[in-house]
Amino acid sequence: MSRPKTAPLAWLLFGIAFVYLLLPLVAMLWASLTTPRGVTADAYVAVFSTPGFAEALLFSVRSGLITIVITTLLVVPTAYWVNLRMPRLRAVMEFFTLVPLVIPPILLTFGLIRFFNGTPLTNTGDGLYVLLIGGYVVISFPFFYRAIDAGLQAINLRVLTEAAQSLGAGWTTILFRVIFPNMLVAILNGSFITFAIVLGEFTISSLLSQPAFSPYMLDLSYREADQATALSIISFGFTWLIIVVISIVGSRRAGGARQIISR
């Protein structure tokens, strides 16, 4: 019963999904390259110098980095603690990492606005920015938590912690000099996903009137449809590239690490 060859049915099913997933991308690429004047890549060049592009991109990049820092500091110690001391809470955490995935950001945003109505958080520009980052953390921490949780499962936390403790390390030292370095790949993994989410996020930023990248893209699509399409392709390709790089780096690092500290 050894069938090293691929089943024909597998190729068929793969083919169907392949066509469905690739056709729209091909169409988008085609649309961005054809103009009334013929085939040209002008849109890909012009998009970078269009007024507003750099500001919107910078705003989202900065917000993404802030979100990553906060999420890391929030999630890594929590996931470590739950895995080490309160494993029974893993199911509860699982639930909390699921809820933000399925609660529409639009409800989250209106809930935030409603709850903080009349406080400086909704009255001032800085306050709205705090709400924006809070919202970003909420929608990205599920992905982050899962990446970290998987990473923690792969190493022997107890042994690492006890070894550090027997050498006289306190909790801060353990977290920042033992756990964080060991979780580097998982943190990178979570960070890139977070970055991609923040860059593509539309609902929260537009409802809080923040000058983020996605609202800019909508605006651009009214003025320069070709450029907006080109920008979509660039961001899709960019995100995929990042994920491929993570998976390559991740599998290398994990392979090396497994030999040193396996379960």
Place this chain on the structure above:
Amino acid sequence: MATTTTTNPPLATAGMASFRRSFSFDWVGLLPFTAFVTVFLLLPAWAIVYRGLTDGGGAFTLSNVLNLGNPTILQAYRSTVLVSVITAVSGGVIGGGLAWAITVGRIPDWIRNAVLSFSGVAANFAGLPLVFAFIALLGRVGLLNQLLRPTGMVIDPQTFLYGFWGLCIVYTYFQIPLMVLIMVPALDGLRREWREAAENLGATRAQYWRYVGVPILMPAILGAVALLFANAFSTYVTASALLGPIGQTFAITIVVANQFNTDTFGDPGLGYALALSMIAVIVVTVMIYTYSRSRAERWLRRAE
């Protein structure tokens, strides 16, 4: 930090800790996370629930909820649920097929890796870029209509893009990769021994799937479909980017957004009742998912 070790006994002495477990201060470590979730997730949700069930003055009332019987809202709900069910099934079938192909179907490894990383991107490929892509494909001057021009056929975007079927076609795009991401671990968890055991007992391939494979995978499949349903149900940007103002008829999220933004129905409590009803639908779906998952894990837990 060395001095703190005395207050943090090494975990090797944890045996003694069972005696002290009831006085444990372990939960202190969860405070930052709990505080964050409370402020940015639970309290906003509570604000919605509270306002949905009270009048402007804070007195309990069901009138907001009863006003959901409005024909526009019912129509939007019917359409949203239908789109969610249809795309959970279409995405589930195509995505499930793809997941099967790259696991049990033994597609070469490099394709499997490409599909997995692509799925990570495509599952989050929603909103404006996705709508641009489908307009480029199915729009009036889109790629398909350009290709069909010699034949004289025309795919009418009013039918297939800017309406109910458009939502189904576009949502399916991000449902497929989500299904792949959920089902691949489950399919990888099918043990080779089970198949061999079935074959040794004389089962055909069809019998193996009918009596072993599918029953074991069933909870995982149900859970995945529940998650796909919730995913489509919650979609807002994609629907509003595709349909614009007429989206009100097709997606409940657009009704909510309009109501909160401009008080379309002239009833300030109604938006919260709408939001409350959506939360209820999602909570039920998540419970189905969680239950299915716990059933699925019983069989599919990775080998220790």
